[in-house]
Amino acid sequence: QVQLVESGGGLVQAGGSLRLSCVASENIFSIYTMGWYRQAPGKQRELVALVTGGGSTVYADSVEGRFTISRDNAKNTIFLQMNSLKPEDTAVYYCYLRRSIATIGYWGQGTHITVSS
Secondary structure (H helix, E strand, C coil), X not given: CCCXXXXXXXXXXXXXXXXXEEEECCCCCCCCEEEEEEECCCCCCEEEEEEECCCCEEECCCXXXXXXXXXXXXXXXXXXXXXXXXXXXXXXXXXXXXXXXXXXXXXXXXXXXXXXX
């Protein structure tokens, strides 16, 4: 069982920035993928950004150019730098980790982000 602990959420005005962190309970050097999803009230959970074991990144169109995902293998941590935040970015943000293509993914408990207009 992998434990994922997110931090960095909160309330911010539109146009502001936040940085999320997610610490994994195990080494992330050789994981298949790790990243962030979000779920707004009344909506389905959606992909925000992923980073693969090889370092490739994937972003949702809605955050491309505003959000940046990064990882620190030495600290078993990934980050999500969020700039130019919009009210529509308001959601619970979940950290996600998948060890390999043949295994299930693990989720963090989520961290709330509210962007006020």
